[in-house]
Amino acid sequence: MAGDLVDRFRLLVAACCDQSLSPAARAVLAQILDHYNSKTGQCTPSLDRLARTSGLARRSVVRAVKELRVKGWIDREHAIREDGRAFASNHFRPAFERGDLGTERSLPRDEAVPTPGDETVPRVGTKRCAEVGTKRSPEPSKKNQGKGTKSESIDDAAFDRFWMVYPRKVAKAAARPVFDRILSKAQATADELVAGAERYAAATAGKDPEHIAHAKTWLNGERWTDEPARHRNPDNGSAARLHQSDIKPNSATAYLMERRARRMSHG
Template identity: 30%
Template sequence: MDKPAFFAILPAAVRYDARLKPMERILYGEITALADQTGYCYASNRYFIELYGVTDRAVQKWIKDLTACGYITVEVLGGAGQGRCKRRITPIFSLWDVRQTPEQKFATPEQKFGDTPEQKFAPPPNKSSGRTIQDNNTSNNNTTRACTRGFDRFWASYPRKVGKGAAERSFERIRPDAALLDGMLRAIETQRQSDTWLRGYIPNPATWLNQRRWEDEPDGVTAPAAQQTPHSPPPPTPVLDPDGDITKLWGAWEE
């Protein structure tokens, strides 16, 4: 099991959901902290029992309530002939994916919260406000489509095809622009040739994104050999002539 992250995520929808007990909200935050690196939480009931000092029945009830409210999904991996089963918990981060009731889903702000002083004394809406909202929605849709296309390019380039859902959520949190995406793709092509990746040690795509591995220095680069320059042969050692006159010998060299 991964070590919990320093921070946990506790969306407003979870914090203010009257159906949840206080400890169920805290449990959701712990699940998000454990799912930070991979997008999934593999902690067992024993982990939460020892962490909070409660019974197994209490932990089961908390997880059941979070699942019933739509804040987490629970899967059991493995089965007959596959060894010991493992439970995988996936937290749902999107505030629009979790609703209390069908009535609340389509309720107006006045029905949800009642009139506020700002609403009572607010000036009349601008005629162009509808156009502004429409433009904002169009801009958000364009950004979402661009992010989806960018992830498709990343996924096609990354050599290890595991944990696509977790990788897509990590990619959406980063939301790289065109320049950063190009840098990521270049880093992947460079790291494909590294000793680590060639030996098969390729991180999961979600881990690669969460740890900003595109900023890693490439490993396994062989430094070019130092260029050797030819050396001139040493001059011959002077030898005295039989009469002991060295000048004659130098003269012979000059000739």
């Protein structure tokens, strides 16, 4: 009987090979075929139901049904009410003949089951799919084959070493993408970031954590390039600065002080 599982499968595959069909039209056609009753030949889903089952808006379903009709994938009939004033329901008739490429089946219709090696079923991206007027699907790019994502290519141990020495351990999840980006763009090596974090930890030792930057802020600011702070020696120059009382008077000062003392002693 026309419209069995094999016919519906064939028609859906052929429609998927039609590059002129929009994704919404393919989704609506799949739902129409899902509602098709091969025993009675009835297919009467409402537009609202097609919208719910396909996840599309009702207006998108209306446009998709119109597109399928114009391109010959379905036919739509209306059942009119007895009063003749409105449509009672929609009756869709899928164009199953478009899914049959004229090949002979090795098994009876009831026993024919499509398998990965079944040549009676057109496969997307093959020459048989091109026979229904579609283009061969592009092959996957070889440039990205065998390569993982950037985050996968970076050793997790590198960030763990950085995080172990960084002085303020908050917002770790926010710091990790920035750390990976710096390594992937070769802005710095993992050892340089770890060394910079160690210098920053030494410079901020004993400080209030609120005055220590988050790791994300530190990385975005390229703080690993900061030069180490030079600590001033508290004894530097102290030997040259003597207290006033320790300064010995020179000969002129001694002479004046002695003369003044004599005047005072003689009254």
